[in-house]
Amino acid sequence: MNEYYFRTEDLSVGYNGNTLIHDIEIRVRAGEILTLIGPNGSGKSTILKSITRHLAAIRGDSFIADASVKGMSYKELSRKLAVVLTERIKGELLTCWDVVATGRYPYTNTLGLLSPADREIVRAALEKVHAQELADRDFTAISDGQRQRILLARAICQEPEIIVLDEPTSFLDIRHKLELLSILRTMAKEKGITVIMSLHEIDFAQKISDKIMCVHGDRIEHFGTPDEIFRPEIINPLYGIADGSYNITFGSVEMPRPAGAPRVFVISACGSGVDTFRRLQKEGVPFCAGILYENDVDCQVARSLAAEVVTETPFMPIGDAAFDRALALMKTCNTVICTGVPIGQTNRRMADLIAQAKALGLLRDGAAEG
Amino acid sequence: MSQVNHAARNARYAAVFAGLVAALVVLTVWNINTGSEHIPVVDIVRIILFREGDATQLGIVWKLRLPRIIASALLGGGLALSGFLMQTFFGNPIAGPFVLGISSGSKLFVALTMIAALRFVSFVSSWMMVAAAFVGALIAMGFVLLAARSIRQMSMLLVAGIMISYICSAVTEFLITFAKDSDIVNLHSWSQGSFSGTKWDDVRFFAILILVCFAVVFCLSKPIGAYQMGEAYAQSMGVNVKRFRVLLILMSSLIAGCVTAFAGPISFVGIAVPHLIKMLLKTAKPILVIPASFLGGGVFCLFCDLIARTAFAPTELSISTVTALFGAPVVIAMLVRRHGGRA
Numbered sequence: 001m002n003e004y005y006f007r008t009e010d011l012s013v014g015y016n017g018n019t020l021i022h023d024i025e026i027r028v029r030a031g032e033i034l035t036l037i038g039p040n041g042s043g044k045s046t047i048l049k050s051i052t053r054h055l056a057a058i059r060g061d062s063f064i065a066d067a068s069v070k071g072m073s074y075k076e077l078s079r080k081l082a083v084v085l086t087e088r089i090k091g092e093l094l095t096c097w098d099v100v101a102t103g104r105y106p107y108t109n110t111l112g113l114l115s116p117a118d119r120e121i122v123r124a125a126l127e128k129v130h131a132q133e134l135a136d137r138d139f140t141a142i143s144d145g146q147r148q149r150i151l152l153a154r155a156i157c158q159e160p161e162i163i164v165l166d167e168p169t170s171f172l173d174i175r176h177k178l179e180l181l182s183i184l185r186t187m188a189k190e191k192g193i194t195v196i197m198s199l200h201e202i203d204f205a206q207k208i209s210d211k212i213m214c215v216h217g218d219r220i221e222h223f224g225t226p227d228e229i230f231r232p233e234i235i236n237p238l239y240g241i242a243d244g245s246y247n248i249t250f251g252s253v254e255m256p257r258p259a260g261a262p263r264v265f266v267i268s269a270c271g272s273g274v275d276t277f278r279r280l281q282k283e284g285v286p287f288c289a290g291i292l293y294e295n296d297v298d299c300q301v302a303r304s305l306a307a308e309v310v311t312e313t314p315f316m317p318i319g320d321a322a323f324d325r326a327l328a329l330m331k332t333c334n335t336v337i338c339t340g341v342p343i344g345q346t347n348r349r350m351a352d353l354i355a356q357a358k359a360l361g362l363l364r365d366g367a368a369e370g
Numbered sequence: 371m372s373q374v375n376h377a378a379r380n381a382r383y384a385a386v387f388a389g390l391v392a393a394l395v396v397l398t399v400w401n402i403n404t405g406s407e408h409i410p411v412v413d414i415v416r417i418i419l420f421r422e423g424d425a426t427q428l429g430i431v432w433k434l435r436l437p438r439i440i441a442s443a444l445l446g447g448g449l450a451l452s453g454f455l456m457q458t459f460f461g462n463p464i465a466g467p468f469v470l471g472i473s474s475g476s477k478l479f480v481a482l483t484m485i486a487a488l489r490f491v492s493f494v495s496s497w498m499m500v501a502a503a504f505v506g507a508l509i510a511m512g513f514v515l516l517a518a519r520s521i522r523q524m525s526m527l528l529v530a531g532i533m534i535s536y537i538c539s540a541v542t543e544f545l546i547t548f549a550k551d552s553d554i555v556n557l558h559s560w561s562q563g564s565f566s567g568t569k570w571d572d573v574r575f576f577a578i579l580i581l582v583c584f585a586v587v588f589c590l591s592k593p594i595g596a597y598q599m600g601e602a603y604a605q606s607m608g609v610n611v612k613r614f615r616v617l618l619i620l621m622s623s624l625i626a627g628c629v630t631a632f633a634g635p636i637s638f639v640g641i642a643v644p645h646l647i648k649m650l651l652k653t654a655k656p657i658l659v660i661p662a663s664f665l666g667g668g669v670f671c672l673f674c675d676l677i678a679r680t681a682f683a684p685t686e687l688s689i690s691t692v693t694a695l696f697g698a699p700v701v702i703a704m705l706v707r708r709h710g711g712r713a
Binding site: 073089093 | 602
């Protein structure tokens with residue numbers, strides 16, 4: 001058997017015979033999570049629909065454990081692959097239990113009656129998504145978060161080897177996003193179920209996925225592990241966002257930095273400056289920050305938001321170059337904010353910098369201002 | 371699912387089915403019993419079970435009332451079934467053979483066939499009528515599907531169906547008006563919808579057809595259940611959606627055509643009955659809704675036919691007049707409720 005559980009070969013997808021995206025080569029091992037990221041309308045759903053055969057592939061094919069998906073009957077496919085789709089379920093007068101139980105479809109008899117074993121599987125699936133208490137509720141009367149969990153339970157019920165989810169976290173609040181993704185992670189690791197999904201939240205994508213695929217334009221821009229993909233030089237152009245807004249360490253994104261000549265100089269350390277940086281950004285005040293050690297949290301955020309950041313190598317005494325640059329910048333600003341800096345052996349010169357600011361009559365106490 | 375709830379549900383299902391069967395029996399007896407000739411219940415039992423009793427009454431029961439009752443029950447059930455299938459297909463609770471113009475399409479083709487047959491071969495057989503009705507239903511359905519392709523909105527689809535229905539009815543009336551043959555006078559009452567004048571030969575024919583269709587539809591419960599979740603999900607559960615859609619169209623058109631061939635177009639049964647049944651059962655599970663709708667359609671039409679026959683006796687109302695009277699308010703209530711729920 002091929003080392004990859006799921007792969008596509010020379011896959012081209014699109015609508016009505018028009019190719020939208022070509023040369024899609026997916027390679028995923030069993031139990032891995034592959035996440036498709038990319039801007040709105042880039043064709044993530046189109047790719048997923050082609051994998052699940054809801055859309056006929058224009059060229060090429062997908063393979064589940066070396067078996068061609070095109071060559072399978074829908075019935076065979078349904079025992080291997082389950083889906084959670086974005087489309088709304090019309091199901092009227094169906095309880096959540098009924099909806100989850102439809103996952104047993106490929107296994108039940110001609111009339112679709114559930115055996116006691118099937119019932120047990122439905123119950124276990126509800127338990128897995130923490131939705132036992134929803135069993136008797138009407139499916140149309142529950143919240144989006146609950147609905148998404150029920151649909152996941154339905155997919156689990158189908159006992160698939162691979163689950164395909166199209167933006168499963170849209171419309172969910174943060175707690176339910178976390179919950180849903182943890183369930184997926186557990187399933188992938190414990191049961192070896194392969195997960196292919198699309199996500200808008202790149203921070204989650206980075207943290208949950210084993211493989212990432214960037215969909216942009218008419219091709220797959222990048223395919224690789226999160227370490228390879230989550231770099232500013234890949235993410236920024238993918239979403240067309242300004243340089244520096246995407247922070248690789250946190251996987252988070254900052255608002256665009258204010259434009260113009262810096263008016264404020266922020267002196268901070270050890271995370272005391274983050275709030276001030278963001279506040280200045282919100283008010284649209286361009287600012288500089290320094291002197292920050294490169295491993296300081298403040299430095300990470302300042303690099304996204306400040307017009308210029310004066311930095312120093314970690315654990316080294318502050319050198320003349322950094323000090324002079326900071327002083328020069330400070331003089332071009334009309335205010336200096338100090339958010340509190342613990343002074344120690346290596347950063348003793350920060351005290352001098354603060355003293356200079358005071359002497360210039362620019363210093364405002366950031367903490368006192370609240 | 372909790373045990374208590376499970377038991378309560380099953381009790382509800384059992385109660386609904388028992389109620390429907392009881393209503394069917396009561397209405398059957400009542401239908402035999404009432405009319406221009408009043409026949410006591412005791413005599414009815416004797417007439418039906420032992421075929422003995424007063425010769426006139428024997429004739430009335432066996433030649434007139436019984437075939438008509440069987441027609442009402444089976445064709446009514448068929449209408450409800452056909453309506454349920456169309457609602458499933460279109461994902462819309464107000465789809466049905468009458469509003470979508472399927473019945474009118476059948477009506478037009480049956481009228482054409484009758485006129486042609488009487489002129490050239492001078493007889494009309496049951497299977498010719500059903501074949502014509504089926505073709506008419508399929509052609510009307512074809513137009514509805516064409517409209518559905520370009521019109522995404524469900525309400526517009528219904529408008530298209532109603533227009534098709536008007537066109538077909540207009541052409542049918544035109545044909546009837548100008549066909550001078552005396553036999554075609556019968557066409558007029560038929561084209562308004564009626565269970566009267568059903569013959570045993572017809573009964574045998576449609577009983578087999580409708581019951582076979584019912585069995586087939588019942589066996590489709592499982593994919594219909596999957597289809598209720600939406601096409602994409604149905605496919606992911608292993609349903610060959612394309613083939614299944616064709617099957618739905620064929621079955622619903624065949625049933626609607628068969629009913630129209632024998633009783634003419636009958637309004638609202640197809641929409642009102644499945645809806646009422648779902649409300650009673652409090653579930654949309656096809657394995658329950660299909661048999662219950664079939665029974666319910668029979669009960670509903672027996673009831674309406676009783677009124678059509680007796681309300682202004684000896685003048686008979688057309689069956690559609692009565693089904694509309696009882697069915698339309700149900701449909702309106704359903705629409706109001708749905709929109710109330712959404713707003």
